Amino acid sequence: MAPETSSGSPQRWSVAQIHALAPDPASQKAGTKLAAPGPWSETGTSPGANLLWGDCKGSGSKPYQVTVELSAPAFACSCPSRKFPCKHALGLLLLWSAGTVADTPTLPARVEEWLGGRKDRAQKAEARKAAVAEKAAESANDPEAARKAALAAEKRTAQRAGRIDAGFDELELWLTDQVRGGLAGLRGSGYRPLDGLARRLVDAQAAGAAARVRDLAPALSAPDWPDHTLRGFAQLNLLAQGWRRRADLPGPLAATVRRRVGLAPSTEEIAAVGEQVSDRWLVLGLRDDTPDKLVERRVWLRGEDSGRIALLLAFAPQGQSPGLALPVGSSFEARLAFAPEAVPLRAIVLEQGELQPSPADGPAPGGGSLSQAATAYARAVAADPWTTTVPALIAAAVPVLEQVGDRREWRICDAENAQTVPLVRPSAGETAMALGTAAKDPDIPRCAYALLAAGGGRPVPVFGIYSLSGFSPVTLWGEEGPVSLP
Incomplete structure (x- = not known):
């Protein structure tokens, strides 16, 4: 089967963009160890097909077979890991990023088989949707069936x-x-x-x-x-x-x-009644939380022309991919539909173009100030009194150690007006952020040092979450492009 192609070879991703795909810091570290030619064989990438593959020697007698579709992105590996993408996929991506995977015009049989399976599943999913739509149309043409269905739904x-x-x-x-x-x-x-x-x-x-x-x-x-x-x-x-x-x-x-209360609208409802916005969307940040034995992935986007910030959500059991594997700093043309709420932030993707990884030396996104973030927070609470946090992109920020009362604490300093707010560790959780307890977190120095190291000690654009207790950094833009913070 011939793969679907696009003109030109896929642009190589930066190390930071690949690290942003890791499901946790341990996978990121393990993937980095595999980013060397030693354990790899039969590697290749198909020009114009956005495909990458390779065999990685593991502890067993047979190597693990790894396949990556770069445009989605989508991953497959024969290893038993429940993490997604696994360390082998991350290692192969890092190997490709370094330019050590050769272009190969012919796809291996296993890669063609994998592509065929993905195509079959996509066709079956479309067939199921068509069957549901056909059944709905039949019910609409049968007044009695439509009446019974409406009565059952109402009940x-x-x-x-x-x-x-x-x-x-x-x-x-x-x-x-x-x-x-x-x-x-x-x-x-x-x-x-x-x-x-x-x-x-x-x-x-x-x-x-x-x-x-x-x-x-x-x-x-x-x-x-x-x-x-x-x-x-x-x-x-x-x-x-x-x-x-x-x-x-x-x-x-x-x-x-x-x-x-717990009655979230379905994607179909959002698509039907939500405000639709077409734009080129920049991936600002990605964060995974694990509430109630689930992985909840949050991806924040910003429209290039509209300036709108959108939040995409995906869920999966722990150890499995929740989807939305969008590298931080990448961008894509898309039409989104926003949930019709008092603070329209959550969105779904209706149509999406090809993902374009941003060059490491590309311009950093423009942002605002901490004062503007505080104003946005106040407006959000006025519209939705249960709001605890809002996303914010600060144009130039740097961590500083300040004396607060009888103790010293790490704070985020807005270089525009020298305003500071407490630094909140990203993994502290929104509840702790809203209560003001995260500022006491003993791991905050680690977060501050990561900010200083990635930003070179200079004020840089930082995207994060603003709350009553301070600012939780998620992504910064340094000299080598976007960096997802631990």
Whole structure:
């Protein structure tokens, strides 16, 4: 089977862009060790086909067969690793980046077979979509079938709303009991009561509210814990009231309430009613979190002409790829649809062009100041009171060590106006960031040193997450291009 081709050879990615694909720091380190010709054989890349392959000697008698499609990108390896991409795929990409993989006009049989399998799966997926669409069209032409389907959907919606109502009844009673009995009792009772209430809310299909109940645990151990706990109580009560009165709310705010409760819109719903924006999108940053035994991948984009920031989400079981393997610093033409919420940030890709890795010496993206990030945060909270963080691109920032009261702490300094905010480690998590506890994290010096090393000690563009407790850096642009921070 002849591969789909595009004109010209694929542009080689930088080391930083390849490292951005690693599922965790351990895979990044292991992939770097394999970025040498020694363990590799039968390597090759197809000009114009955006394909890369090779065999890597492992501990077994047979080498691991690795294949990478660069345009998606997509990965395959015969190793047993559950990480995706695995260290072998990362090592092969680094080998190719260094220019030590030769162009090969003929594809190996195994690569052709892999491409054929991908094509078959894509065709089957399209066939399933067509079958669903055909069934929907048949129902639309059959009034009785359409009426029954609508009644069944309405019944399911009403049943779920009833379960959520019952869950919020219990939540409101629990909040009243905690305030009446005093917060000290809750603090002394440990995590188990919170976990029990959260589980019951999950059973009531209000997973978003359950997550906020679990967030009360770190609030109880935060500095000024009574204030943080009461703030958490207030947001839970506000969410319950928003759910009760969702029919009276403006459409975008009602959609926000439903998502905060746990009723996230499907991609089909977003595609049907969301605002659509076509632009060339720059990949600003990528971060993987692991809540509830899942890998949640967040990819932030910025439109070249629109200036819009978009958040793409993907999920997978731990150890598997959640998709969205978009190298930081790359760009692509695409049409996105934004979820119609009070703060439209989440988006889905409707149409996407070829991924273009940015050259290492390409211009850094323009950004704003910390003051502008604070203003954006205030506006987001005014529109969506459950907001805890906003993405922000700072034009020129550098970490500094400042005296704050009786201690010294690392802070991010905006070179434009010398304003500083606390440095928050990316892996601290949004809950800790919102509570202000991440500033005490003992690993923050490591994050600061990584910033200093990657930026050469000079103010550089930095993309990250702004919150009440400070700024969490995700990507910076140094002399060699974008660098994803640990």
